[in-house]
Amino acid sequence: MxxxxxxxxxxxxxxxxxxxxxxxxxxxxxxxxxxxxxxxxxxxxxxxxxxxxxxxxxxxxxxxxxxxxxxxxxxxxxxxxxxxxxxxxxxxxxxxxxxxxxxxxxxxxxxxxxxxxxxxxxxxxxxxxxxxxxxxxxxxxxxxxxxxxxxxxxxxxxxxxxxxxxxxxxxxxxxxxxQHTPRKIENGLKTFTIGLGYKVLIANQLGGLWRDVANIGYESISSKLAWMGIIAYSFQLYFDFMGYSYMAMGLGQMMAFDIPKNFDYPYLSVTMTEFWRRWHITLGSWFRENIYIPLGGNRKGTQKTVRNFLIVWLFTGLWHGASWNFVLWGLVLFGLIMLERFVIGDFLNKYRIVGHLYMFLVIPLTWLLFAITDFHELGIYFRRLLPFLPQKTYAVMADDYVKYWGIYRKFFIAGIVFSTRIPEMIYKKIKGSPFCAILLLAVFWGCVYCMYKGMNDPFLYFRF
Structure with a gap:
């Protein structure tokens, strides 16, 4: 359930x-x-x-x-x-x-x-x-x-x-x-509904494109559709897990518990280091408090700091799944964070537009390692993303992305908008108004309709 x-x-x-x-x-x-x-x-x-x-x-x-x-x-x-x-x-x-x-x-x-x-x-x-x-x-x-x-x-x-x-x-x-109060129950219901909307109305819908791409076959999609597919997966993973976290927070509020925030708009980050301070915050805190700091953190010189980061990211990869792709994923993240720490981090933080462009490329590529467990299939998809690499001959419909953009563009737009702070700023201003209540009721019943029609998926993080 x-x-x-x-x-x-x-x-x-x-x-x-x-x-x-x-x-x-x-x-x-x-x-x-x-x-x-x-x-x-x-x-x-x-x-x-x-x-x-x-x-x-x-x-x-x-x-x-x-x-x-x-x-x-x-x-x-x-x-x-x-x-x-x-x-x-x-x-x-x-x-x-x-x-x-x-x-x-x-x-x-x-x-x-x-x-x-x-x-x-x-x-x-x-x-x-x-x-x-x-x-x-x-x-x-x-x-x-x-x-x-x-x-x-x-x-x-x-x-x-x-x-x-x-x-x-x-x-x-x-x-x-x-202290149990009606206001906490009201706020909890609102928070739960927002999380439900993230999960059902955005994550599940964009997950449909990722399934479509898999059904077509990675070898038979164009480069543009490959990018659309992995960006859709990136949004699906984010809104799936953030939606669950919001629902957990809302349910906690209804019982007068303050469950900690787990996400802080990670897709606004300009470095991978910043991203992982904003993504799955409670997991990062657990590894920092129970592995990184006991190993010495950054207090014992550069070499041991690098070693400690490597251990943490190997554990992070393995925690997410018992498969070599998760080990590779952890190692790649370790490499990027070390590159930022010692070489490019200051530049990306200073020139934030460059940082956002860098993350626009890096986030989907790292989630690709997360999404595909089979290395042969992973290689096929990676070559599809970078068509200048040697390609095998496959039948590809050149304009396949046009069809799927027409189907999923409204969900991409929603994913982009709700990855920013704009909706939160608007919500804070209208939170106590009748209009907000009506809007959230519409979101709730829209979700119920989708669930009734079978347009629902299990949470992605359940497998971890």
């Missing part, structure tokens, strides 16, 4: 909010915990063992947090045990097939590689559990005394499946005491 589904909007959410609203404040976390487990269970009905695994990780990390906080002499050992426990499950489910496949290729063996279904949200809830026990170890927060509160924190359904990655310290006080 996803947020952009009729089942969630018209069945689960109203039922949950009705029970939540009628429950006394001291029991609201218990209802949130129970409701979130029901929400998660509906996504893993075919693999009920994953529900037990999820509950086990909650219980284990709650206990480990207590040992770390109260057993100071052995705190490091308990922290190590907790980290191994959490990452063992992530490595097993997400990377065992990848490791065995590559071991077979390297050693020329035939070890069995079973298709292991990745538990929904495991990358996100693993990082939250680990951040909690690390923060307790560092004395940035005390351990949570209530298993119900901790369970509500980890399982909170607005951010359970695809983030944002919420640190315990961000919501610790809100778990114990938060």
């Amino acid at each position: 996803v947020f952009s589904s009729l089942e969630f909007i018209f069945i689960f959410l109203p039922a949950f909010m009705a029970v939540y609203a009628l429950t006394p404040s001291r029991y609201k976390n218990a209802i949130l915990f129970l409701g979130s487990i029901i929400f998660y269970s509906m996504g893993v009905l075919n693999n009920p063992i994953y529900i037990m695994l999820f509950l086990l990780t909650i219980l284990f990390n709650f206990i480990i947090g207590e040992f770390i906080y109260y057993k100071r002499r052995s705190a490091k050992a308990w922290l190590t045990l907790g980290i191994i426990f959490n990452f063992w499950w992530l490595v097993f489910f997400k990377y065992s097939g990848f490791f065995l496949t590559n071991a077979n290729a390297l050693l020329r063996t035939h070890m069995t590689v079973k298709d292991i279904i990745l538990p929904i949200g495991i990358s996100f809830y693993t990082f939250q559990n680990v951040s909690y026990i690390i923060d307790v170890y560092r004395r940035k927060t005390r351990s949570e005394q209530s298993l119900v509160n901790y369970g509500a924190y980890i399982s909170m359904f607005p951010q359970l499946i695809a983030g944002p990655i919420v640190t315990y310290g961000t919501v610790a006080e809100q778990l114990k005491k938060r």
Whole structure:
């Protein structure tokens, strides 16, 4: 069950909010915990063992947090045990097939590689559990005394499946005491509707062009259509994930939680370094706080700084997927960020128009590595983007882009406009007006119509 589904909007959410609203404040976390487990269970009905695994990780990390906080002499050992426990499950489910496949290729063996279904949200809830026990170890927060509160924190359904990655310290006080008001519910509904619009009315529609390009075959598209396709994918990925994050923030507001912002208009960046400070902010913060800084950050000289960046970007690539294209993607981003840090960054920041042109080319090319996992297909598409490279002979309709531009141009325009701050500035001015309410109602029912007609897709980040 996803947020952009009729089942969630018209069945689960109203039922949950009705029970939540009628429950006394001291029991609201218990209802949130129970409701979130029901929400998660509906996504893993075919693999009920994953529900037990999820509950086990909650219980284990709650206990480990207590040992770390109260057993100071052995705190490091308990922290190590907790980290191994959490990452063992992530490595097993997400990377065992990848490791065995590559071991077979390297050693020329035939070890069995079973298709292991990745538990929904495991990358996100693993990082939250680990951040909690690390923060307790560092004395940035005390351990949570209530298993119900901790369970509500980890399982909170607005951010359970695809983030944002919420640190315990961000919501610790809100778990114990938060103020529920009609204004927060109203603002939450508005934020949720905006996110739903990003997902259903922009991301899903532009995703149609990316599917059309794949159905045609990368070898049979023109260079112009290839660029249209990868730009469409770039917009789809952005509005898909940002839309989810907005919906998570809106749902959090409805329950009086402040879920952190995950995007800050990354497509306005002039460098890749700036882009990754604005994109998936909570993931970047997790890697910075738990890998980059503990390795020494930039405090131990240039060589170790470069090494630390390399480690972070290798982990970032692998976190997104157990495939070599994600490793390559992480390495390319590392290379670009080092190039900017030591050579061209100051120039791009000074001459921002040049920076925007640079990013207009770089963003789609890096997302291409992200989008296509097969290296042969990746090579075909890359040559299509750069027609001056050697090409094999394929039947290509020279004006194919004309047809698809006619179909998708309004969604491209929407993608460009909503990648800027202009809509946000307008929204802030009209937020309290009847016109804004009418506009958001139109967006909501437009989304409902699209979902009813089957014009909907799962969130792209669910696979990570």
